Amino acid sequence: MxxxxxxxxxxxxxxxxxxxxxxxxxxxxxxxxxxxxxLAQQLGxxxxxxxxxxxxxxxxxxxxxxxxxxxxxxxxxxxxxxxAVRLRILxxxxxxxxxxxARQVVESxxxxxxxxLEYMDDFIGMFLAGGFSVDLTHHVMHALGSRMxxxxxxxxxxxxxxxxxxxxxxxxxxxxxxxxxxxxxxxxQVAMAARHDDRSVVGQGCDDQFEFExxxxxxxxxxxxxxxQGWDSTQAKxxxx
Amino acid sequence: MxxxxxxxxxxxxxxxxxxxxxxxxxxxxxxxxxxxxxLAQQLGxxxxxxxxxxxxxxxxxxxxxxxxxxxxxxxxxxxxxxxAVRLRILxxxxxxxxxxxARQVVESxxxxxxxxLEYMDDFIGMFLAGGFSVDLTHHVMHALGSRMxxxxxxxxxxxxxxxxxxxxxxxxxxxxxxxxxxxxxxxxQVAMAARHDDRSVVGQGCDDQFEFExxxxxxxxxxxxxxxQGWDSTQAKxxxx
DNA sequence: ACCTGAACACCGTTCAAGT
DNA sequence: ACCTGAACACCGTTCAAGT
Numbered sequence: 001m002x003x004x005x006x007x008x009x010x011x012x013x014x015x016x017x018x019x020x021x022x023x024x025x026x027x028x029x030x031x032x033x034x035x036x037x038x039l040a041q042q043l044g045x046x047x048x049x050x051x052x053x054x055x056x057x058x059x060x061x062x063x064x065x066x067x068x069x070x071x072x073x074x075x076x077x078x079x080x081x082x083x084a085v086r087l088r089i090l091x092x093x094x095x096x097x098x099x100x101x102a103r104q105v106v107e108s109x110x111x112x113x114x115x116x117l118e119y120m121d122d123f124i125g126m127f128l129a130g131g132f133s134v135d136l137t138h139h140v141m142h143a144l145g146s147r148m149x150x151x152x153x154x155x156x157x158x159x160x161x162x163x164x165x166x167x168x169x170x171x172x173x174x175x176x177x178x179x180x181x182x183x184x185x186x187x188x189q190v191a192m193a194a195r196h197d198d199r200s201v202v203g204q205g206c207d208d209q210f211e212f213e214x215x216x217x218x219x220x221x222x223x224x225x226x227x228x229q230g231w232d233s234t235q236a237k238x239x240x241x
Numbered sequence: 242m243x244x245x246x247x248x249x250x251x252x253x254x255x256x257x258x259x260x261x262x263x264x265x266x267x268x269x270x271x272x273x274x275x276x277x278x279x280l281a282q283q284l285g286x287x288x289x290x291x292x293x294x295x296x297x298x299x300x301x302x303x304x305x306x307x308x309x310x311x312x313x314x315x316x317x318x319x320x321x322x323x324x325a326v327r328l329r330i331l332x333x334x335x336x337x338x339x340x341x342x343a344r345q346v347v348e349s350x351x352x353x354x355x356x357x358l359e360y361m362d363d364f365i366g367m368f369l370a371g372g373f374s375v376d377l378t379h380h381v382m383h384a385l386g387s388r389m390x391x392x393x394x395x396x397x398x399x400x401x402x403x404x405x406x407x408x409x410x411x412x413x414x415x416x417x418x419x420x421x422x423x424x425x426x427x428x429x430q431v432a433m434a435a436r437h438d439d440r441s442v443v444g445q446g447c448d449d450q451f452e453f454e455x456x457x458x459x460x461x462x463x464x465x466x467x468x469x470q471g472w473d474s475t476q477a478k479x480x481x482x
Numbered sequence: 483a484c485c486t487g488a489a490c491a492c493c494g495t496t497c498a499a500g501t
Numbered sequence: 502a503c504c505t506g507a508a509c510a511c512c513g514t515t516c517a518a519g520t
Contacts, residue, residue, distance in 0.1 A: 036494060047494085048505060057494065107348055107394070117425050120396070124427035134434040141431070142449075143456035145394035146387075153348070153386035155361070184358050186365035190382070193375040208383075214477070215384035218467075222459040237451070277513060288513085289486060298513065 013045060015053045019063040023099065026064065031101035036060070061105055066115040068102050071095040075122050081130025082220055085123065089216060093150025103151050123148060132223075135233050140223050147219070152212050254286060256294045260304040264340065267305065272342030277301070302346055307356040309343050312336040316363050322371025323461055326364065330457060334391025344392050364389060373464075376474050381464050388460070393453050 021043050026034045036057055040047040054060045073091040076084050096102045112120070120141070127137040141148075181188050259280070266283050267275045277298055281288040295301045314332040317325050337343045353361070361382070368378040382389075422429050 035492085037492085046505060048496095051495080104349065108345065110395075114424070117428060121425040121427045124431055128427060128430070134430055138431045138435050139452060139455050141396055142393060142452035143459055145396075145456065148394075152383060153389075154351075155382055155386075183355070184362040186362045186369060187358060189369070189375055190365055190379045194379050210474075211380060211383035214380050214474075215386065218384055218463040219459065222463050226459075233451075233455075236455070276511085278511085287486060289515095292514080293485095 013043065013049060013053060015063070018043070018050060018053045019060070019067050022060055022064050023067050026101045027099055031104060034101075062109060062111065062113050065102075065106055065109055066113050068095055068099060068106075069115045069119050071098070072119070075126060081126050081132070082224060084126045084130075086216065086220065088123070088126070089148065089150050090213075091150075092148070093212065096150050103149070106149050107146060120148070127223075130227075132227050133232070136223075136227060136231055139233060140226075143219060143223075147212075147216060150212070152215055254284065254290060254294060256304070259284070259291060259294045260301070260308050263301055263305050264308050267342045268340055272346060275342075303350060303352065303354050306343075306347055306350055307354050309336055309340060309347075310356045310360050312339070313360070316367060322367050322373070323465060325367045325371075327457065327461065329364070329367070330389065330391050331454075332391075333389070334453065337391050344390070347390050348387060361389070368464075371468075373468050374473070377464075377468060377472055380474060381467075384460060384464075388453075388457060391453070393456055 018039075022034065022039055025039055025042050029038070036050055037047045039060075040050050043050075050060075054063060072095045073088065076087050079087070096106070109116075123144075124137055124141060127140060128134070132140065262284050263275065263280055266280055270279070277291055278288045280301075281291050284291075291301075295304060313336045314329065317328050320328070337347070350357075364385075365378055365382060368381060369375070373381065
């Protein structure tokens with residue numbers, strides 16, 4: 001009997017390999033097409049093999065968020081709190097933008113992994129180091145919310161660009177435009193003005209950098225003002241019935 | 242042959258009935274358990290029957306958002322822009338809080354239904370009526386983002402309350418606490434302070450009203466300041482390289 | 483012409499049977 | 502003791518066959 005030669009050993013599966021494969025598969029095929037079965041196939045293993053390394057699909061998604069958090073630059077040491085916070089958020093933004101599915105997944109997670117907790121702990125630390133009271137820091141973190149991850153809710157994802165180009169006749173487009181201007185005159189006004197603007201285009205499908213920084217700086221300036229005023233939540237609560 | 246008596250006619254299905262049934266089914270069993278099949282069963286029809294009234298599941302979800310938008314109070318007529326915006330957002334918040342799944346679904350939608358467009362058009366109209374330039378209004382809408390719907394990202398959903406009560410021994414709890422204070426000292430500090438606070442408790446599982454209004458008012462005050470200063474995006478862009 | 487049962491092509495996860 | 506193929510209990514959606 002010929003002794004059976006072992007097939008060339010696949011580099012053995014481990015958690016990191018599984019998570020990284022999941023991230024790049026989601027990058028390639030989209031998060032909605034990422035399934036345990038498809039991921040297993042990509043890795044050349046039977047679906048069940050994945051369950052050795054992640055308890056279930058939710059844990060897989062948590063792990064994928066951790067991979068992304070790992071791509072965010074560590075907190076800058078030099079500058080004051082405002083620049084430190086700003087830089088870290090903009091770095092998070094770059095990491096998130098690299099993975100189109102990330103925003104949705106980050107938003108949908110309810111539990112916080114150690115990596116996420118550490119990320120948040122760093123933020124809190126930056127405010128405290130900047131002289132913010134624990135009280136103000138608490139509320140400021142809530143106000144920051146998901147902007148901590150470097151994204152803003154899209155206002156118009158692709159309103160209008162549905163199948164606009166090819167199929168629709170100019171007449172139909174004109175009719176749609178008329179209907180829009182009748183029903184949503186304000187949206188139209190804003191959209192038109194934005195289109196004339198050189199830098200930002202409504203509906204370009206991607207979170208615009210200027211909009212993001214506008215909102216972020218508005219918040220940071222607000223935080224700064226409150227801190228300088230010695231804002232205190234107990235006072236604020238007394239002031240408002 | 243006895244003439245077959247028609248079974249008592251079900252009130253015939255229509256789009257509104259389907260959507261309302263979907264909303265209350267999601268209220269009851271959670272959005273993750275809402276399926277076309279289960280909804281059909283609830284309505285006493287075959288799954289295929291639903292496809293007469295909604296093209297597919299995505300359109301069903303869009304329609305469910307419309308039902309919720311319909312629950313939001315119409316814009317107030319009397320007050321200035323700031324109170325008008327504030328009231329409408331807090332009304333949206335009430336509607337969204339009535340349906341635990343709504344936040345997630347609103348966030349996940351990429352297309353905007355007529356009802357949603359109208360809701361946004363109203364907001365834009367409030368700012369314009371308040372003397373905001375089209376330009377500033379545009380950026381302000383982006384800054385408002387998903388806060389337009391009356392929710393903020395949860396910071397801590399139920400971190401720690403996982404299975405804390407029953408199963409875990411006091412010793413294990415103490416150990417976990419120590420581990421937390423070592424790894425996430427800043428989070429702990431903020432969490433402890435918040436727990437002493439009479440009104441807000443971190444991790445109470447629901448978006449806290451005070452946090453929401455804090456962040457909202459910070460933004461509204463910021464908007465007001467910019468408007469009074471005659472803020473202009475072209476200037477802002479020149480000022481920043 | 484209309485309606486719908488059965489089928490298709492998937493899921494995530496369990497579990498018992500095989501080595 | 503370990504591994505995994507088959508199975509379970511679902512999905513959303515298509516489509517052809519039946520009335």
